[in-house]
Amino acid sequence: MAEVELKLPKMGESISEATIINWLVSEGDEVTQDQTVLEVATDKVDSEVPAPVNGKISKLLVEPNEVVKIGEVIALIEASADQSESVKKDGVEEKSIPKKETKAKPTPSEKPSSSKKPPKDQKTSKSYTLNENQNTYFSPLVVSIAKEHHISFEELARIPATGSEGRLRKSDIFNYIEEGRPAQFAQPVPEQTGFQIPDLKLDKGKGKIVEMDRMRQMIADHMVFSKHTSPHVTAYVEADLTEMVNWRNANKKAFQEKYGEKLTFTPLFVEAVAKAVKDFPMINVSVDGKNIIVKESINIGMATALPTGNLIVPVVKNADQKDLKTIAAEVNDLAEKARNNKLKHDETSGSTFTISNVGTFGSLMGTPIINQPEAAILATGIIKKRAEVMEYEDGDKIEIRQMMYLSLSFDHRVVDGFLGGSFLRRVADYFEDFNRPNY
Template identity: 65%
Template sequence: MSNFEFKMPKMGESITQAAIIKWFKGVGDTIEFDEILLEVATDKVDSEVPSTVSGEIVELLYQPNDVVEIGEVIAIIKTDGEVPKTTSEDKKSTETEKTTGTPKSQPKRKSKAVPATNFKVNENVFVSPLIDSIARAHHVSYEELARIPGTGKDGRLRKSDIMNYLAEGRPFQFAQPVVESPGFKVPDLQFDKGAGKVIEMDRMRQMIADHMVFSKHTSPHVTAYVEADLTDMVNWRNEVKEKFQNKYKEKLTFTPLFIECIAKAIKAYPMINSSLDGKNIIVKEDINIGMATALPSGNLIVPVVRNADKLDLPALAASTNELVAKARDGKLSADDTRGSTFTISNVGTFGSLMGTPIINQPEAAILATGIIKKRAEVMEGRNGDTIEIRQMMYLSLSFDHRIVDGYLAGSFLRRIADEMEQFNLKRKI
């Protein structure tokens, strides 16, 4: 018999931490090889983790909602079978921790009761992916993050800042801000919210709510609109969609056609494909298009089509179909939702004429496409004006006015519409 150290497995490229959602086994329980031991979360993706050995659970080192480093020992299993050898990833993780002095999480440290105090709001708080993952796992809102003093360069939050804050019992969770200058203060209004069925928000809905509030608080949103005539695109798709599916074994929706037009517009206006980092603007080299996708639960998730500008139409169709199917089946991986540089939301799917989308931070803009609707339009021709039935759609672009001005946003949005309207009816599949 020997004790096996079960470690938090690697969840995907660039994922350094995961939050424990639920243990399916307790101390003293037996577990078989490949039987599910626990459920973990990375950003918006939840994953079930199977055991790599058979045996008896001796100790569980972390509790639900604890954030754990990849490669950290999370459970001890007594086994008399063959113990898996340490992988190169485990060794690399251990060596990195030793050389960098990365502090371990402290899940068993008891929180101290700290009375509510005043705090100073860090209005320029920068939330790195690491800080974001820790905050999401502990349900710390972006507003609360702004209350934590940062010890990094220019007051940035470091991992140690938020871990120490959590260990201290989140003293600023319900505190009132220190007002240094006169200005508008949100009144504490006691609204009558009425009576009815109370539904507790699930973990994903809480994260979406925090993300939306943070985005509106961080970025001064401005929305621009254009109207596009999609008659040629609609007619071409209707004509070739059966041939396309027979040839490529993929359904041809409008999404890959839209993404193709967007990628071309981004290449013409690369500043739209950027993020703000303090006082610097980062213009992304890759064009990774996020697609806001509805889940059966009603929540939204944003799977990402990577390097969209380098994919032909069959590859775009295959990628979008696969991601949408995985999203609806709850099979998206952490890498599937990572690294978007621009996001599209098809509100027309729900019958909406147009929408005013909220920016998917830390991106600079987001596009909403409305329903494609037949309308009578006045068309100019050599022999005068005529009235024709055309397939029309509204496009709306919400952009961060800190880094995107109206001229850039308007030009970019018009370019997308032009790409859609100038669709080649003679295009071969």
């Protein structure tokens, strides 16, 4: 009987792999077309994978928590008689394959043959360099496995690599894990560093144990990765938002009546930041080894709190090309989807610059961590009334003004103090010089 290959479908722009969360079926189960059979996760968004045909699950080829590349076969389905014709869809291909020839993907406990060469297409995948002197390279797959087992980059650098040009292979890291991670607590050589990491026996105390959920683990890994990768520098400015606040208060009702959208501060921030990014294109970059990628699009991510307390970053694509009503509509739609856990992969990927509104939580200011692979992130603090000295031609006056602190964390590898400070000041200028007609 012919078998249909269920492949991991494409899940959005720039998504190359996903983590298997949970199978909703078992081998031998009958399934119907479009029935959800699998839950997967990429970054911070979960998705469901449907069955492409009616039939019976003959083989599950991957296990929960495995990282699988897009297009890889994850299961085999015996198609029912009425669907035995060749079917080819996204992530699906039907072939006549004897069951005895079906081979499951090797698990971490199975050591792949060291003589087997990796597929040619793996050579074009992006790699990460920890230390050029060590000639150690980490593929996205190796990084995913390391995150799953909480292996730091320093520890990865200690694992013997058998791949070409010093590349660390999947089999290398699995063999290392099976050996009990002997280099986990290895100390650096004093002659090389002059410092040894102390093996501190910290008392972490006693209390209720709360296991991190999967999203919290991913956020933690992403934050540690960012701090490890980018040397963070944070600059601060103070902005007078009195004109913006007054204009919004005078127009928010008319805006909603005219366009059917709430006018929060977030669309105003996104609009101004997009203009500043356009003025300073070298803020809108990513680092790829020794190269700087200057992004063609200006996609503004906005850090959003979920009901669980976790954070997610939906993205306003091409924000510099949209007017305020369009940005407001997208911001409101993305925020609503975030609250209801309905965001799609494309709506949370592709950001080139991120805004974190820490003022929403009452914070005066913040020192945000860069959302990799971006080069900078802006934090907007609470808008607070303060007595300020205002300079006029006829003398100084003390007035009540709507003030806010802005902070910009930037990657000092590619953004220096002049660029970071100038960009931040330009954002503040756009916030302050808020002269636009009423609705």
